Amino acid sequence: MEPLTLIIATVVLGAGTFAFRFAGPVLRARVTLSPRSERLMATAAVVLLAALVAITALTDGHEFAGFARPAGVLVGGVLAWRKAPFVVVVLAAGATAALLRVVGVP
């Protein structure tokens, strides 16, 4: 690809992404939300993050990611549920996936 095309594509993607990021706080400043709507907004963000967790844990592109990754995330999730420290959760998730791959689990 031509360098100029690449620069333009990068700038357009950056500008569009900035617009998405900017729109939320701007819209938020213009409307006064009832406490109930405030709660719904927080719920919406949690729903998006949870969906992101599920998709990144289980899939790669349009396909199943294999067993090692979701197993690692599951171990992390159980530890987090049992209120293990954050560092332990993250390292255990990574280590589980890595070890499973060492023994040949995809």
Add this chain to the structure above:
Amino acid sequence: MRSIWRTLDRDLARDIGLVCLADCIVGVSYGAIAVGSGFPIWAPMLLSLVVFAGASQFMFIGIVASGGNPIAAVVAGLLVNARHLPFGFAIGDVLGKSWARRLVGTHLMIDENVAFALAQRDADRRRAAYWACGIGLFVCWNAGVVAGAFAGTAIADTSAFGLDAAFPAVLLALVLPALRDKATRLPVAIGVVVALATTPFLPAGLPVLLALVGVLAGIAAKDPERETEGAH
């Protein structure tokens, strides 16, 4: 700014530091993969500075490297990043009032610092977590990308370290406390099922947005409850 660092306690700072370190290594792999698949050395760095959203950057270089057209790569990247709009709406009050802060804070908005902010109880900690994680990730991600772009294929495969499992685990650990709230569980469950069910068929980014139908279900489910409350 100083008040942000004062509000940040040691535990929170350590957790954020760990996420920054993990993302730095992913940045190294991103830089290496981009240069390894034929991009000029400045391309992954420019993308990281200007776009600063890992998933869309991987998507962009993947599509261009496989011969796709740049418009398709931009559209796919934008679709992946559309979730920042509802994110911003949910955490809008953490950015601050001045224009400089709002512009910088806007650019620093990313999954991790939104999740960190949502996991804090009071407004001061929320703000501190958002800014510390945002600034830390911006520095570490870009530093990682520069290192990866120059080091070549040293760490091209982060799955060997299980880093692909660390990212969802980070978000999961931050989201779990919110799931202890019963009213949040149904919307989340529906959202997750919808997102997973549509992932095989739809372009990346769209399934995450479709998860928001779970919130509608939450509204519908909550109304009768309110009515009964009113009847007491």
